[in-house]
Amino acid sequence: MRLDVLTSGIWQTTTTIVSEGEGCFVIDPAYFPRELEQIASRARDLGGAQGVLFTHGHWDHVMGHTALPGAPVWVSQVLADGIATADPRVARYLEDAREFDSRWYVPRPDGHRWPTALHGIRDDEVLRVAGISARTLHLPGHSPEGLGLVIEDVLVVGDYLSPCEIPFIDDATAYRQTLARLLDLLRDLREAIPGHGPRLTAGEAIAIASADLTYVDRLIAAADPAAALAVSLPRAADVVGMQDHHRENCAKLASHSH
Numbered sequence: 372m373r374l375d376v377l378t379s380g381i382w383q384t385t386t387t388i389v390s391e392g393e394g395c396f397v398i399d400p401a402y403f404p405r406e407l408e409q410i411a412s413r414a415r416d417l418g419g420a421q422g423v424l425f426t427h428g429h430w431d432h433v434m435g436h437t438a439l440p441g442a443p444v445w446v447s448q449v450l451a452d453g454i455a456t457a458d459p460r461v462a463r464y465l466e467d468a469r470e471f472d473s474r475w476y477v478p479r480p481d482g483h484r485w486p487t488a489l490h491g492i493r494d495d496e497v498l499r500v501a502g503i504s505a506r507t508l509h510l511p512g513h514s515p516e517g518l519g520l521v522i523e524d525v526l527v528v529g530d531y532l533s534p535c536e537i538p539f540i541d542d543a544t545a546y547r548q549t550l551a552r553l554l555d556l557l558r559d560l561r562e563a564i565p566g567h568g569p570r571l572t573a574g575e576a577i578a579i580a581s582a583d584l585t586y587v588d589r590l591i592a593a594a595d596p597a598a599a600l601a602v603s604l605p606r607a608a609d610v611v612g613m614q615d616h617h618r619e620n621c622a623k624l625a626s627h628s629h
């Protein structure tokens with residue numbers, strides 16, 4: 372198996388291209404037009420994209436499919452259902468992409484839209500694309516529709532385990548369950564590819580997962596909002612905006628416990 376990981380100029384967002392013989396499989400093609408051209412050209416060199424997968428629905432992960440026309444797209448069943456029922460939370464993801472592109476004059480000639488050839492998959496299924504077999508993992512916590520993959524001894528994990536940022540929490544209880552599950556899986560794996568930042572050895576990923584689990588557990592255990600705010604960040608504390616994300620995590624926890 373060959374893995375190509377390309378990194379976007381925004382937030383070190385990763386695109387993973389998996390190939391094994393003829394054709395390839397592209398995970399989270401992102402983000403800017405010239406980056407998507409490069410991804411499409413790499414896919415052509417590898418015999419063409421036979422499938423695309425989104426690790427979740429957030430705007431920075433879902434705009435690239437139009438550069439790989441004709442490739443079917445897999446998403447978690449939760450996201451497929453959200454798209455089918457026009458769930459406002461899911462509609463917001465496209466709106467976020469539209470707003471970002473508008474603000475920075477990013478051309479998007481094919482528009483902001485979900486793929487037409489869309490397949491929902493659930494937890495613990497085997498996905499077979501381009502001669503590759505991958506086991507699916509439903510990973511809620513960062514967003515309800517998180518979808519990870521285990522491909523041979525590599526974990527593709529979406530927006531968990533990033534060395535660039537703290538956990539961005541949607542549901543703290545689900546987030547901690549997901550981390551516990553990832554920690555368990557990583558013991559038997561070699562590498563993890565997070566949605567943002569460099570490729571990680573299993574050891575590096577375990578260290579990040581442990582630190583994040585401690586952080587989430589401290590937030591859950593905090594007696595009141597002030598105690599939650601006082602919890603120290605697991606990393607990236609000096610990155611602009613990270614303290615705001617921490618405050619959002621605390622607010623999310625307060626709103627869930629009411």
Ligand SMILES: [Zn+2]
Binds near residue numbers: 427513530
């Ligand atoms: Zn995300």
